[in-house]
Amino acid sequence: MIRTNNISFSYKEIENNEEMDSGDRELVLAARESALNAYAPYSKFRVGAAIRLESGIIICGANVENAAFPSGICAERSAFSNSVSNYPNDKPSAIAIAAMTEDSFTNEPVTPCGNCRQVIAEEESRSGNKIRIILSGAAKTLIVESISCLLPLQFNRKDLKVNLP
Numbered sequence: 001m002i003r004t005n006n007i008s009f010s011y012k013e014i015e016n017n018e019e020m021d022s023g024d025r026e027l028v029l030a031a032r033e034s035a036l037n038a039y040a041p042y043s044k045f046r047v048g049a050a051i052r053l054e055s056g057i058i059i060c061g062a063n064v065e066n067a068a069f070p071s072g073i074c075a076e077r078s079a080f081s082n083s084v085s086n087y088p089n090d091k092p093s094a095i096a097i098a099a100m101t102e103d104s105f106t107n108e109p110v111t112p113c114g115n116c117r118q119v120i121a122e123e124e125s126r127s128g129n130k131i132r133i134i135l136s137g138a139a140k141t142l143i144v145e146s147i148s149c150l151l152p153l154q155f156n157r158k159d160l161k162v163n164l165p
Contacts, residue, residue, distance in 0.1 A: 009149035109135030
């Protein structure tokens with residue numbers, strides 16, 4: 001039997017950041033500040049990420065490029081590495097992502113790359129929490145409630161043939 005299935009998801013679209021929840025607005029501002037700190041001399045594409053932990057602490061990360069291109073790191077993975085390393089028992093509840101080219105933020109929101117989507121999925125699995133994803137652009141902001149919206153068919157620990165906790 002062959003079936004055709006559909007995958008769809010809902011998201012919020014906000015055109016005016018003043019209409020956003022104050023906590024989300026604070027997270028977007030932190031992500032934008034982090035983008036300003038990115039080291040992107042090759043692509044000139046700077047990305048910032050800010051994670052809110054359940055305790056209220058905000059952890060930031062920025063992309064860092066390297067002349068040996070595979071050696072760089074994305075903003076989202078930078079922030080999650082910081083979070084897990086320094087606050088391993090404080091679960092993430094949301095992440096905001098903002099990107100800029102040259103001297104201005106991208107008009108449209110930028111989504112996480114495939115590697116970062118997988119890292120967010122792993123962190124949702126590890127923490128047992130859904131992580132809200134706030135994608136900030138100059139013209140609008142999109143909010144999705146979980147990485148399963150952006151990565152619906154995930155590879156995860158259940159796919160491995162070992163017994164993991």
